[in-house]
Amino acid sequence: MKKNFPASVRLTLSLIAAVGVFFLLFWLEGQRTEQGMLISILQKSVILSIAAVSMNLLTGFTGLFSLGQAGFMAIGAYVTGLIAMPVSSVDNVFYVSGMADGLRSFKESLSVLPTPLLITLALLAGGLIAAIFAALVGIPVLRLKSDYLAIATLGFSEIVRAIIAAPQLDRITNGSYGLKAIPGFDSGGGRGSLLIPFGVAVACITFIVLLIRSSYGRAFKAIREDEIAAEAMGIGLFKHKQLAFIISSFFTAISGGLLAMFMRSIDARAFQVTLTYDILLIVVIGGIGSITGSIVGAFLVTFAKEWWLRFFDQPLVINGFKVPLLRTGFRMVVFSIFLMLIVLFYRKGLMGNREFSWYRLLSWPARIGRRKKSLPSGDEEALK
Amino acid sequence: MTFTTFIQHVLTGISLGGAYALIAIGYTMVYGILLLINFAHADIFMMAGYFMIFAMSSMPWFIAIPVVIVVTVALGLAVESVAYKPLRMSPRMSIMISAIGMSYLLQNLAIYLFSALPRAYPVITPLKQSFQIGGVSASLVTILTPVLTIVLVLLLMFLINNTKIGMAMRAVSKDYDTSKLMGIKINRVISFTFIIGSALAAIGSILYFTDRMSVTPFSGILPGLKCFVAAVLGGIGSIPGAVIGGFFIGISETFLVALGYSTFSDAFTFLLLIVILIFRPTGLLGEAITEKV
Amino acid sequence: MTRKEMTNGRPDTAKVLVTENLTMQFGGVVAVDKLNVVVHEGEIVALIGPNGAGKTTAFNVITGVYTPTNGRVRLFDRIIAENRPRGKMKALYKGDDAGQYKDDVVLTPDKITKLGVARTFQNIRLFKSLSVFENVLIAHHTNLKAGVLRATFGLNRKEEKDMHEKSMELLSIVGLDHLADEVSGSLPYGMQRRLEIARALATEPKLLLLDEPAAGMNPQETLDLMAFIRDIKDRFGLTIFMIEHHMNLVMGISDRIYVIDFGRQIAEGTPVEIQANPDVIRAYLGVDE
Numbered sequence: 001m002k003k004n005f006p007a008s009v010r011l012t013l014s015l016i017a018a019v020g021v022f023f024l025l026f027w028l029e030g031q032r033t034e035q036g037m038l039i040s041i042l043q044k045s046v047i048l049s050i051a052a053v054s055m056n057l058l059t060g061f062t063g064l065f066s067l068g069q070a071g072f073m074a075i076g077a078y079v080t081g082l083i084a085m086p087v088s089s090v091d092n093v094f095y096v097s098g099m100a101d102g103l104r105s106f107k108e109s110l111s112v113l114p115t116p117l118l119i120t121l122a123l124l125a126g127g128l129i130a131a132i133f134a135a136l137v138g139i140p141v142l143r144l145k146s147d148y149l150a151i152a153t154l155g156f157s158e159i160v161r162a163i164i165a166a167p168q169l170d171r172i173t174n175g176s177y178g179l180k181a182i183p184g185f186d187s188g189g190g191r192g193s194l195l196i197p198f199g200v201a202v203a204c205i206t207f208i209v210l211l212i213r214s215s216y217g218r219a220f221k222a223i224r225e226d227e228i229a230a231e232a233m234g235i236g237l238f239k240h241k242q243l244a245f246i247i248s249s250f251f252t253a254i255s256g257g258l259l260a261m262f263m264r265s266i267d268a269r270a271f272q273v274t275l276t277y278d279i280l281l282i283v284v285i286g287g288i289g290s291i292t293g294s295i296v297g298a299f300l301v302t303f304a305k306e307w308w309l310r311f312f313d314q315p316l317v318i319n320g321f322k323v324p325l326l327r328t329g330f331r332m333v334v335f336s337i338f339l340m341l342i343v344l345f346y347r348k349g350l351m352g353n354r355e356f357s358w359y360r361l362l363s364w365p366a367r368i369g370r371r372k373k374s375l376p377s378g379d380e381e382a383l384k
Numbered sequence: 385m386t387f388t389t390f391i392q393h394v395l396t397g398i399s400l401g402g403a404y405a406l407i408a409i410g411y412t413m414v415y416g417i418l419l420l421i422n423f424a425h426a427d428i429f430m431m432a433g434y435f436m437i438f439a440m441s442s443m444p445w446f447i448a449i450p451v452v453i454v455v456t457v458a459l460g461l462a463v464e465s466v467a468y469k470p471l472r473m474s475p476r477m478s479i480m481i482s483a484i485g486m487s488y489l490l491q492n493l494a495i496y497l498f499s500a501l502p503r504a505y506p507v508i509t510p511l512k513q514s515f516q517i518g519g520v521s522a523s524l525v526t527i528l529t530p531v532l533t534i535v536l537v538l539l540l541m542f543l544i545n546n547t548k549i550g551m552a553m554r555a556v557s558k559d560y561d562t563s564k565l566m567g568i569k570i571n572r573v574i575s576f577t578f579i580i581g582s583a584l585a586a587i588g589s590i591l592y593f594t595d596r597m598s599v600t601p602f603s604g605i606l607p608g609l610k611c612f613v614a615a616v617l618g619g620i621g622s623i624p625g626a627v628i629g630g631f632f633i634g635i636s637e638t639f640l641v642a643l644g645y646s647t648f649s650d651a652f653t654f655l656l657l658i659v660i661l662i663f664r665p666t667g668l669l670g671e672a673i674t675e676k677v
Numbered sequence: 678m679t680r681k682e683m684t685n686g687r688p689d690t691a692k693v694l695v696t697e698n699l700t701m702q703f704g705g706v707v708a709v710d711k712l713n714v715v716v717h718e719g720e721i722v723a724l725i726g727p728n729g730a731g732k733t734t735a736f737n738v739i740t741g742v743y744t745p746t747n748g749r750v751r752l753f754d755r756i757i758a759e760n761r762p763r764g765k766m767k768a769l770y771k772g773d774d775a776g777q778y779k780d781d782v783v784l785t786p787d788k789i790t791k792l793g794v795a796r797t798f799q800n801i802r803l804f805k806s807l808s809v810f811e812n813v814l815i816a817h818h819t820n821l822k823a824g825v826l827r828a829t830f831g832l833n834r835k836e837e838k839d840m841h842e843k844s845m846e847l848l849s850i851v852g853l854d855h856l857a858d859e860v861s862g863s864l865p866y867g868m869q870r871r872l873e874i875a876r877a878l879a880t881e882p883k884l885l886l887l888d889e890p891a892a893g894m895n896p897q898e899t900l901d902l903m904a905f906i907r908d909i910k911d912r913f914g915l916t917i918f919m920i921e922h923h924m925n926l927v928m929g930i931s932d933r934i935y936v937i938d939f940g941r942q943i944a945e946g947t948p949v950e951i952q953a954n955p956d957v958i959r960a961y962l963g964v965d966e
């Protein structure tokens with residue numbers, strides 16, 4: 001049933017593709033002035049793909065429905081931003097009430113580190129802090145029916161946002177002014193605007209894929225399929241749900257950290273519930289339960305939203321005729337209708353729960369041909 | 385805090401709590417029957433705010449209010465039949481995603497139709513009349529909200545305990561499958577639940593926004609979240625529970641704001657949810673049910 | 678209790694499972710009422726009774742799915758569940774010997790499985806969209822030694838390989854090895870039941886609880902199943918406690934039988950004794966007293 005090429009062939013194909021992509025990205029990085037838009041959309045796509053894959057680990061593989069993505073991304077973004085921001089910019093950014101002394105001296109002691117190391121550390125710290133929050137939120141919530149997880153994480157996410165913007169935390173988060181002067185991907189030496197986010201994404205997603213393929217990943221799937229049976233097979237529900245939730249939040253925060261580096265300046269409004277919904281849209285379109293789907297979905301949705309369907313938001317006049325409906329906000333209406341259509345009529349999304357395989361990809365043209373050929377006979381059936 | 389300011393805050397809190405209670409009933413009833421968190425409920429409440437803005441621009445308030453209630457009920461029914469009815473037999477996850485999709489759609493629709501900028505909520509003159517009792521001043525809406533809430537809830541309880549459709553509702557929320565076998569028309573019961581929930585949300589929205597004075601497409605999110613917590617606090621599925629929860633959250637929130645912790649008043653709701661889930665997951669008036677295996 | 682040991686004539690064998698006054702009450706419904714069961718090592722014991730008698734509920738309490746309302750469950754002299762009516766249940770409780778059990782022991786089902794109890798379900802609960810092979814493989818996770826990171830980075834290759842081999846072996850024992858890659862939910866009913874047994878065996882249990890393993894099988898399949906149960910019992914050194922309605926199977930395979938009706942234990946004995954017991958006959962024929 002599962003046809004595929006031998007492992008050596010698959011490995012070779014993958015290597016060739018990886019090298020190809022590497023050089024393509026490397027070349028594209030150099031074309032910043034000509035391809036600025038493409039580069040920035042690719043960056044955003046790959047960042048969101050991490051968040052989407054992390055969400056899928058919960059939703060698609062463990063059967064847990066969490067809506068805290070924006071909150072965990074906010075934690076990642078703020079921690080990364082605060083640690084990675086150069087000490088020299090602190091006074092400029094915190095011009096209203098200044099930075100808390102403890103935080104400032106902590107940053108000064110870190111400033112001996114070379115930038116790449118500092119950024120790595122910043123991303124990891126964001127992930128770890130998010131993981132700790134996930135563990136704390138998970139303790140009460142993961143023991144109960146899974147709808148409580150959805151509402152509790154949604155609440156958590158909104159609270160994180162409210163607290164970040166709270167005037168009481170002005171000297172840490174800079175309140176409603178947000179963080180600025182966050183180093184971008186190319187701050188190390190001019191290169192890396194694509195290779196860095198892609199590299200991080202490959203590392204994160206590879207980890208999640210390996211996890212899913214391990215015995216723990218199988219235990220997650222068992223929980224998704226039937227909690228009672230999983231428990232009867234000796235799989236501790238709380239322990240494994242907690243594990244999936246913590247790991248997912250860790251990587252979501254890494255994605256948030258990258259987002260901060262991508263945006264260069266962030267404030268609490270960037271992490272509204274709509275961000276979570278955007279990621280959910282990606283997961284649902286790609287296929288709940290397919291890592292490949294989430295990655296493809298992230299690129300597809302981001303490209304459609306930021307580029308191909310931009311014109312939806314612009315009033316358009318052709319020969320004096322004003323095209324109806326097109327104006328600010330129409331794009332998102334179309335996206336939300338699209339989400340509903342998929343949920344209602346095509347629940348599998350692009351990939352269902354299938355994953356990428358070289359065999360499927362390369363035999364695609366052949367399969368399409370076959371389907372076309374078999375169409376007439378289908379028509380005959382219909383005529384009878 | 386002097387005694388008069390204390391009374392002032394109590395009044396404000398009770399008033400806010402009344403509006404929360406009306407919205408929380410919508411959550412608790414739908415959850416009781418469909419075991420679904422109706423994420424779109426908060427956005428129906430938000431939409432009701434916009435409906436009122438438009439209704440008041442062309443009609444007097446006493447016509448606008450019933451019109452808004454009817455339109456909101458229609459929206460609630462539409463959401464039910466588009467997003468939930470086709471998925472009755474689907475896995476829970478799909479229904480939940482559909483609920484969120486609906487919420488997302490309503491928010492985006494509101495941005496598209498009314499823009500993301502706040503819109504001024506119309507003044508319903510009689511509601512804004514203010515009273516002066518001792519040192520305490522209050523507008524009619526502040527006094528009317530809790531009274532109206534209690535009256536509506538008593539009416540609702542009467543309906544549920546004494547009419548045929550009310551008994552059907554109770555039966556369905558006790559045991560969905562058996563009620564279906566007994567020939568109860570589940571779809572009618574569900575539609576009825578959405579009618580009541582949306583009508584109460586519309587009334588709650590008028591009371592809530594009259595005090596807030598503006599509406600944005602995101603106005604529903606936080607009150608929605610708080611009202612869901614109110615429903616959990618009271619015991620999800622229990623109408624009196626939702627009312628108690630609504631008042632409790634309304635009053636505590638008002639006092640936190642009065643003490644200068646306005647941002648943390650939201651965090652408080654969330655902490656409350658966590659505390660309830662740890663110590664009493666069935667809420668104050670809810671009953672534990674053991675799932676059959 | 679001493680009486681039971683003597684009637685069995687085997688006072689020496691270890692007791693695997695003991696339930697003491699085990700009671701499970703849902704609201705006002707007493708599903709299991711003072712159940713006292715002893716299962717010795719190496720025995721096949723059956724639990725029978727009319728529909729709704731409380732058999733499945735008894736299994737659910739033993740495996741930790743429900744916390745009993747009152748009473749105690751011991752597994753190899755270790756208490757795995759103990760409770761007394763508390764809170765609201767105090768007022769609702771219909772039994773009399775409440776308060777006798779002072780400790781509250783609550784173990785989640787996975788802990789009890791780890792202690793050596795595995796089960797199948799009356800209304801088959803496979804991981805439906807996963808393959809036959811994965812169903813068995815997952816059950817081996819119980820005894821996994823590697824932590825998350827080790828397992829994720831594939832540093833427990835030997836362990837993984839063992840798990841795969843053992844799973845395949847179990848599948849061939851139950852005769853499903855040729856269907857390893859099929860989606861488990863698409864198997865015919867009888868095969869799903871066998872797969873559930875294989876999956877339970879993969880947790881390496883000492884005590885196996887079977888809830889109506891022959892349900893929906895024809896007489897020939899039932900005979901095969903009987904031989905199969907004996908075979909796995911010997912091969913894995915199991916003790917078996919099972920619920921079954923097929924009287925041929927029950928009488929043919931059991932060392933001892935417990936009969937319950939409306940949650941109450943009404944008889945206990947060898948198949949021959951049970952067949953002659955007037956109370957049992959009355960319960961099954963539904964004659965009123």
Ligand SMILES: Nc1ncnc2c1ncn2[C@@H]1O[C@H](COP(=O)(O)OP(=O)(O)OP(=O)(O)O)[C@@H](O)[C@H]1O
Binds near residue numbers: 732
């Ligand atoms: N979670 C629960 N909540 C309420 N009542 C329950 C629950 N589980 C079981 N019961 C009730 O307990 C009684 C015993 O049910 P149980 O399933 O144990 O019977 P059984 O002996 O296994 O019957 P069968 O032979 O039909 O499988 C029934 O009346 C059932 O309705």
Ligand SMILES: [Mg+2]
Binds near residue numbers: 732733734799
């Ligand atoms: Mg049963």
